[in-house]
Amino acid sequence: MGRPALPPAITEMDFPVVLLMTLGLVLLAINRFVTRKRLPPGARELPGPMNLPLIGRVHDIPTSGAWLKFHEWSHQYGPIYQTKMFGTVHVWISSEQVAHDLLSKRATIYSDRPMIPNLPDNRTSGDYLALLGRTETWKRQRKICNNLMHTSALAQLHGYPTIERDRMLYLMLNDPSNYREWIEQFTARTVSRLSWGSAHPARVLRHTTFGLLETISPSGALPNVISFLRHVPAAISPWKQKEHTRHALETNMFRSNVGFVKKMMGTDVGAEPSFIRTFMEGNKTQEETDEAMNVVGLMAIAGALTIGSPIQSFLLAMCHYPEWQAKLQDEIDTALGGRCPQWEDREKLPMLRAVVKEVIRWRPPVPTGIPHAIEKDDVYQGYFIPAGATIHALEWAITRDENTYPDAEAFNPLRWLDPSFPTYREPLTQYPNLSGFSQFGFGRRTCQGVPIVEQDLFLTMGGMAWGLNIRKKRDPETGLEVPVHWNDYTPLLIAKPMPFPFDAFARSDEKRRMMKDMYEDANSRMQDQDMKGDDEVRAALGEYKKDVVKFAAEAGVAPVDQEIDDIEKEREQKRKIAASEAAGSSRSDSSPEPSLSSGVSSRDSETDLDESACETPMERELDELNFNGHAKEGQRQEDDEGVLVAEDKYFCKMQPAVTGSGVPGAWRWS
Numbered sequence: 001m002g003r004p005a006l007p008p009a010i011t012e013m014d015f016p017v018v019l020l021m022t023l024g025l026v027l028l029a030i031n032r033f034v035t036r037k038r039l040p041p042g043a044r045e046l047p048g049p050m051n052l053p054l055i056g057r058v059h060d061i062p063t064s065g066a067w068l069k070f071h072e073w074s075h076q077y078g079p080i081y082q083t084k085m086f087g088t089v090h091v092w093i094s095s096e097q098v099a100h101d102l103l104s105k106r107a108t109i110y111s112d113r114p115m116i117p118n119l120p121d122n123r124t125s126g127d128y129l130a131l132l133g134r135t136e137t138w139k140r141q142r143k144i145c146n147n148l149m150h151t152s153a154l155a156q157l158h159g160y161p162t163i164e165r166d167r168m169l170y171l172m173l174n175d176p177s178n179y180r181e182w183i184e185q186f187t188a189r190t191v192s193r194l195s196w197g198s199a200h201p202a203r204v205l206r207h208t209t210f211g212l213l214e215t216i217s218p219s220g221a222l223p224n225v226i227s228f229l230r231h232v233p234a235a236i237s238p239w240k241q242k243e244h245t246r247h248a249l250e251t252n253m254f255r256s257n258v259g260f261v262k263k264m265m266g267t268d269v270g271a272e273p274s275f276i277r278t279f280m281e282g283n284k285t286q287e288e289t290d291e292a293m294n295v296v297g298l299m300a301i302a303g304a305l306t307i308g309s310p311i312q313s314f315l316l317a318m319c320h321y322p323e324w325q326a327k328l329q330d331e332i333d334t335a336l337g338g339r340c341p342q343w344e345d346r347e348k349l350p351m352l353r354a355v356v357k358e359v360i361r362w363r364p365p366v367p368t369g370i371p372h373a374i375e376k377d378d379v380y381q382g383y384f385i386p387a388g389a390t391i392h393a394l395e396w397a398i399t400r401d402e403n404t405y406p407d408a409e410a411f412n413p414l415r416w417l418d419p420s421f422p423t424y425r426e427p428l429t430q431y432p433n434l435s436g437f438s439q440f441g442f443g444r445r446t447c448q449g450v451p452i453v454e455q456d457l458f459l460t461m462g463g464m465a466w467g468l469n470i471r472k473k474r475d476p477e478t479g480l481e482v483p484v485h486w487n488d489y490t491p492l493l494i495a496k497p498m499p500f501p502f503d504a505f506a507r508s509d510e511k512r513r514m515m516k517d518m519y520e521d522a523n524s525r526m527q528d529q530d531m532k533g534d535d536e537v538r539a540a541l542g543e544y545k546k547d548v549v550k551f552a553a554e555a556g557v558a559p560v561d562q563e564i565d566d567i568e569k570e571r572e573q574k575r576k577i578a579a580s581e582a583a584g585s586s587r588s589d590s591s592p593e594p595s596l597s598s599g600v601s602s603r604d605s606e607t608d609l610d611e612s613a614c615e616t617p618m619e620r621e622l623d624e625l626n627f628n629g630h631a632k633e634g635q636r637q638e639d640d641e642g643v644l645v646a647e648d649k650y651f652c653k654m655q656p657a658v659t660g661s662g663v664p665g666a667w668r669w670s
């Protein structure tokens, strides 16, 4: 008698699969046993989808719009449920009440942060306050942040958001297709001024900050999904190497900013108002200043990252809800008699405040929230929540609770203005406002930047509604509206609308003139800041600008923001191309004609430009300061001390933007 044959269903080929499945089932059983053993008497496990061994539900989570899936599960499993991923329990909260019960009322054990696999020292390093664990460093840093924010808010943020709004509005009017660039410039420049009194670091800040967002987002770097990849040694880990380079650049930039402010504080002119200046006005040790450098750096990061999302969502809302644009314009015109809204007008403009709040509710900028971690086992309504679990206040779902927000999918600012809605609150001279809004988190970890958000959004949304008519584009041939997406958002932790086409026109010739005057006035106020002072001040500024140029070169970005001259140069460039094409000359570059009014920018294509088109105000200033900011193709240029001040790839490559259909659009600095 030979060996009994394997049953026909299990061939030798299938054997490894069967073995793996058996192993999986055993692991599942062990996991269930261990969890059950931890359950306190009478407590149950939280509901949730059935988890596969080891990976839990990782395979179910879409790479974009993950919050929609978590929201969908809340319909099935209730306002609090759990999933598991690689052994970590994730608790998802979809009700504001439950979030308050746990994260606010039981804050003593719910205020930690989880470890981020791709940034494993986030809880302890002291670099990023928002990511710190519930440590002494976090407590100290939160206090510093709170004091600086409070002082700045009392000084109305030194008028910085107004200057930058006035600049942005005219850029938007002149080239609405480049709206993402103008908005990102606005947020980064405003928060750079608030942090360090200068807009010069804004361009590099945008670069390092976006890199950090990738580093920490669950859908960014791979180790955040497959957590054991964090053990890959730095020498062969592309994620660690990338983060290391990014972090080094960020630290150097922060250090240079603080050094410049310190130097200016020692001159007759003094430093412009900023968080860091406020901090250094008290006599501080080097160690204390180093810590404040990180706190202020994090405030700058938070401001540069987040606020652009609701500004873009406002444009999206205006495309879908033109009736609300008309109502808003009516309120502004009636209350201000033709003036552009200023921060001092906020009591008179409740509808504008309602629009600001409704934009954030309708399209939450941080849809999955920033997770907390629980430090001790807990039981809530009979459900067991184990120590170490990651707790997510699912902001997207919280804003879709029909009891609080009837007809939640609709953009309806009336819910903040009409007493028949549960969210209505009086007096309307004060409410609605953003203070205490669920979208800024819960308990001891609530957002510290609300005064900046409130002022930035009031001014930008109010300014755009006052000066511009925003609407869907129309197809020139058919006259039909070009469709605009409803809810297509980027997948990272801070979600922004995917690009969409729209038109923006001045509401009248008078408003166009006023916007131009506001832009020129804003520019002259900025120049005043740069140009005042004696040789000592100019020398300090010159040194600082060298740093800016060097960091921009390292980041691979232009050192300065695009300005109105650049738009005009682009137009001129377009006219030349059109003229040469009309004359039948054949261009060596066969790429399609760039169009200022079309679409979306990208970094993928290049073209030949004459070099004068690369000159920007900053470069002109650098030239004035007697060091040359231009390098010829393939060259690096260093100053007398060997500091890299220019490299051709950073200065003279302007890239055409590309629309979704591949048509180059607005020229951009790369």
Ligand code: HEM
Residues within 6 Å of the ligand: 129, 130, 131, 132, 142, 145, 149, 298, 299, 300, 302, 303, 304, 306, 307, 310, 365, 366, 369, 370, 371, 372, 439, 440, 441, 442, 443, 444, 445, 446, 447, 448, 449, 450, 452, 453
């Ligand atoms: C639309 C803009 C913004 C939104 C939606 C937003 C939202 C949030 C959220 C959801 C949290 C986590 C709260 C929690 O863990 O419960 C947070 C934390 C934080 N935010 Fe903001 N934020 C915005 C802008 C800003 C700005 C401009 C600053 C600048 C100071 C800022 C500074 C912070 C800080 C420092 C924390 C961490 C607090 C801590 O961990 O103790 N945020 N924000």
